[in-house]
Amino acid sequence: MEKKHIYMLVASLVIVIFSFIINSGAEFAGADGIAEEVISQINQDYSPWFSPLWEPPSGEIESLLFSLQAAIGALIIGYYFGFLKGKRQVKNDSGKNIV
Structure with a gap:
């Protein structure tokens, strides 16, 4: 393996580990749910204009x-x-x- 590949691998591992350390107590949530929460706080009467065709x-x-x-x-x-x-x-x- 070339040195540049090793450097990229180490850098990506550092980024992943750093992100887990920084947000160790955080809850993982999807962006859709968070956006809906923020919109609901701004406008209480908001209702989504689209609903999924199929929900898993x-x-x-x-x-x-x-x-x-x-x-x-x-x-x-x-x-x-x-x-x-x-x-x-x-x-x-x-x-x-x-x-």
Whole structure:
């Protein structure tokens, strides 16, 4: 493993550990719930203008779907960067442009 990869790994671990230490007593909550709370404090008569078509039966399933969505997005982004790297390698190896 190259030094720059080790530095990035250590930096990311420091950021994660630091965020857990700073907010050790904090409750993890979604942004939607917090935003709804703030809006309700500002305007007591507020009612959401949209309701979900389907609500997951439990918080665990909701977390699973969120994680699945994040994984699919990461795969798409990873594929795109891999494609660009392969395209650059072919260009450097052959001196020609592809696609």
